[in-house]
Amino acid sequence: MLIKNNKIIKFLLSLYLCLMTYYLYTHQYYNSDIEAYMGLVYKANFPDMKIEEIHKKVYSELKEKDPDTGKVNMERKEEAIGDNSYYKNLSENPKMYEEELQLFTVKPFYNLINSVFFKFGFSASTSTFLITIISYVLIVILIFIFLKKILRNNYLAFILTILISIFKPLLDTSRHATPDGFSTLLLLLSFYFAIMKRNLFVSSIFGILCILTRPEYFIFYAFLSLLVYFFRKDFKFQTKEILFSVGYFTLTFAIIQYFNQIPWSVLFMNQFTKVQLFPISNPDEFNFREYVNCVKGKILFEWNTSYFPLLLIFIIIILDYRLIISKNRKSLIFLGLYVVVYLTVSLRFIMFPTLVNRMMVGFYLVIILSLIAYQNSKKQILADTIEK
Numbered sequence: 309m310l311i312k313n314n315k316i317i318k319f320l321l322s323l324y325l326c327l328m329t330y331y332l333y334t335h336q337y338y339n340s341d342i343e344a345y346m347g348l349v350y351k352a353n354f355p356d357m358k359i360e361e362i363h364k365k366v367y368s369e370l371k372e373k374d375p376d377t378g379k380v381n382m383e384r385k386e387e388a389i390g391d392n393s394y395y396k397n398l399s400e401n402p403k404m405y406e407e408e409l410q411l412f413t414v415k416p417f418y419n420l421i422n423s424v425f426f427k428f429g430f431s432a433s434t435s436t437f438l439i440t441i442i443s444y445v446l447i448v449i450l451i452f453i454f455l456k457k458i459l460r461n462n463y464l465a466f467i468l469t470i471l472i473s474i475f476k477p478l479l480d481t482s483r484h485a486t487p488d489g490f491s492t493l494l495l496l497l498s499f500y501f502a503i504m505k506r507n508l509f510v511s512s513i514f515g516i517l518c519i520l521t522r523p524e525y526f527i528f529y530a531f532l533s534l535l536v537y538f539f540r541k542d543f544k545f546q547t548k549e550i551l552f553s554v555g556y557f558t559l560t561f562a563i564i565q566y567f568n569q570i571p572w573s574v575l576f577m578n579q580f581t582k583v584q585l586f587p588i589s590n591p592d593e594f595n596f597r598e599y600v601n602c603v604k605g606k607i608l609f610e611w612n613t614s615y616f617p618l619l620l621i622f623i624i625i626i627l628d629y630r631l632i633i634s635k636n637r638k639s640l641i642f643l644g645l646y647v648v649v650y651l652t653v654s655l656r657f658i659m660f661p662t663l664v665n666r667m668m669v670g671f672y673l674v675i676i677l678s679l680i681a682y683q684n685s686k687k688q689i690l691a692d693t694i695e696k
Contacts, residue, residue, distance in 0.1 A: 317466050321452060324470065325445050332441045332482050338374040338433070340395050342485040343367065344412040345422055346432040347405065352423040363402040369433055390583040411575070414568050417520035418487035436485040443489040444482035448473045450496050451677065457504065458681045468680070477615065477665035477672055484666055487521045492670040494518035495525065499674065502536075508545050512553040519560045525670075526561040527655055531648040533557070539641050572659065580661065606661040614663040616653060619675045626683050642682045649675060 343366050350362045370377040377399065398405050413419070418439070425435035451472055455465035472478070481489045498514035501507045518525050533554045536543060540550060573594035580602045582592055611617060623646050631639040649671050657663060665672075 314462060317462050321449075321466060321469070324473075325448060328448075328473070329441060329445060332444060335483060336437050336485070337483040338370065338377065339484045339486065341412070342433060342436055343370060343377075343395075343398065343405075344409055345419065345436040345485055346370070347409045348412060348419045349422050349426045349432045349435055351409070352419065353426055359406040360402045363405050366405075366432065367399050369431060373433060388579065388581055388583050394583040410569050414523050414564055415487050415521055416564070417517050418490055418522075421490070433485070440482055440485065440489040443493040444473075444478070447478070447489070447493050447496060447673075450493070450500060451673070454500065454504070454677060455680065458684055472673070472676065475669075475672070475676075477669040481666040481669045486666065488666045488669060491518050491522040491525060492673065494521060495528075495670040496673065502543070506544055508543075508549045508553060512556055515553070516556055516560045519557060520564070522667075523561060523564050524656055524659075526557060528648070528652040528671075529557045530554070531652055532645075535641075535644045535648050539637065539644070542637055542641060576660065603658060603661045607657070610657065610661060610663045614665060614668060615672055616650070616663070616668075619672065619679075620650075622679055623675070626679050638685070639682075642678060645678055646675065 346366045346369070347362050350357060350365060354362075367377065398408055421439045422435045425438050426432060430438060448469060452465055452469040455468055456462060459465050459468075478492075481492065494514050494517050498511045498518060500511075501514065502511035505511075515525075515529050519529065533550060536545060537547070537550050540547060574591040576599065577592045577594055581595070581598050627643060627646075628639060632643055653663070653668070653671060
């Protein structure tokens, strides 16, 4: 009977994922970053192609699928001077477009996967979002596997998986041609192999690939490695394993920064103060006062429009502070994880004052899944505490 029920649940999940795959494929959102990723696909596959030809191919394809590509958006308020007309200028100026591509070379693994899809015969635009759809499917499967092992109830695991799969930031992420969905998958895989399989080597490989997909995840892995070191006996990891992982993460991030041609100050000024035609060849000077004013002006709005305050409420409600006060190690690990997430997000916000939900979905899922795990294990934690 149990085997039959498992087959039914797997069939329903497979059917659901097929439907969602079709939906996501037919409802892709052609976001403003897609033209840069498409350009990098052409550069990788045709290194001798001139930028003018790449520019023409990219915008011809995009305008066929989205006629509004390159038009000025006068409906939204500019966050930075020239913001609304920036992408119109990109569509008309190949030299400006060439410099724009350099902003996106810091995500080499994502760009590599896109190029592989292009080699398989997909169009440049399709190649940039296929990995996002595949990532969504694998994320949902991974969530189901995780919940099955934690809850030991297939029906409850299935229901929660469906609910999490329609979580708005996850669905929005899966409709964008960005590395956010792919980096989320790699993040969850690194957690899965570290926690479920106790294999720090494989976990570190996925962590490295995650950093190569979105370099800012280095901040998270650096803090996380510190947490794992303090609780290494609980995870049964050796000190040398953790040190090697930290070394690999640091080396990966350092290599990305070595080849990165754009300083943080230039990127910040270009994105948050004045959007320029040539942010690399003719950058504005970094103004510390403008930087501080930007952070102060965005801090309340950005945090309140994210899910972090809401998730913090659930963390406060679900964590048992009797166990924390009594220094229960399992409870302290969960508390440490949430501290690491919020420290990471805060530091990231100070550097780039925006908390776009599709960029934060990896952190959201880590919090949600860990809260489910903690709530489910509370009785066992309390029983172990009483026995001691």
